[in-house]
Amino acid sequence: MLAWTLQNEIPVPGDVSALLVEGEQAVASFKTFRDSATFTTKRLIVRDAQGITGKKIEIYSLPYSSISMWSTENAGGLLDRDAEVELWTRAGHIKVKLTKGADVRRIDSLLAWAVLQH
Numbered sequence: 001m002l003a004w005t006l007q008n009e010i011p012v013p014g015d016v017s018a019l020l021v022e023g024e025q026a027v028a029s030f031k032t033f034r035d036s037a038t039f040t041t042k043r044l045i046v047r048d049a050q051g052i053t054g055k056k057i058e059i060y061s062l063p064y065s066s067i068s069m070w071s072t073e074n075a076g077g078l079l080d081r082d083a084e085v086e087l088w089t090r091a092g093h094i095k096v097k098l099t100k101g102a103d104v105r106r107i108d109s110l111l112a113w114a115v116l117q118h
Contacts, residue, residue, distance in 0.1 A: 001023055002092070002093075002094045002095070003061070003094070003095045003096075003097065004032060004037065004094070004095075004096050004097070005027075005032060005033055005048055005096070005097045005098075005099060006030040006031070006032060006037055006096060006098050006099070006102045007028065007030060007031040007032065007033075007065070007099045007101050007102055008031055008099075008101030008102060008105070009028060009030050009031075009101075009102070009103070010029050010030060010031045010036065010072070012026040012027065012028070012029045012038060013029060013036050013038070013047075016036070016038050016045065016047075018027070019045055019061075020040060021042070021102065023080065024040050024041055024043075025040060025041045026038050026039075026040050027039045027040060027041060028106075028110060030103035030117065031101075032040065032047075032048070034048065034049040034050075034061075035047040035048055035049045035057070039110045039114060040047045041114075042063065043061050043062055043064060044060075044061075044062040044064070044065045044114075045059065045060070045062075046059070046060040046062070047059050048060070052059065062087075062091075062094070062114045063088065064114040064115050066089045066090045066091060066110070067087055067088070067089050067115050068088050068089065068090070069087075069088040070085060070086060070087050070088065070090075070108075070111050070115070071085070071086045072084070072104050072105075072107065072108045072110045073085075073104075074081055074098075083097075083098040083102070084096060084097050084098060084104075085098065085104070085107055085108070087111075098099070
């Protein structure tokens with residue numbers, strides 16, 4: 001099972017444009033532990049810097065068409081720090097933890113927009 005952690009929403013990183021195909025646009029990005037996750041009009045791109053220097057980059061590309069179901073969960077309090085999203089995909093199950101700076105309802109809204117329009 002893959003597991004990612006999203007932190008606060010950030011401006012779309014400039015180098016994401018090199019990963020996009022014709023007609024694809026970046027919609028929103030979130031900081032991850034060492035890199036970023038970007039929702040586009042076609043997929044979720046998660047960049048994961050690895051190693052001590054962070055020069056090795058692993059890129060995950062999850063087309064929205066492969067997501068068959070998702071769930072969001074939070075404690076419901078004002079200081080909720082334990083929100084998470086689970087994605088069920090053709091490739092398997094993905095758990096996404098959200099830190100205090102990531103709005104679980106914003107993520108839920110982005111997923112609904114992306115998955116239900118495709």
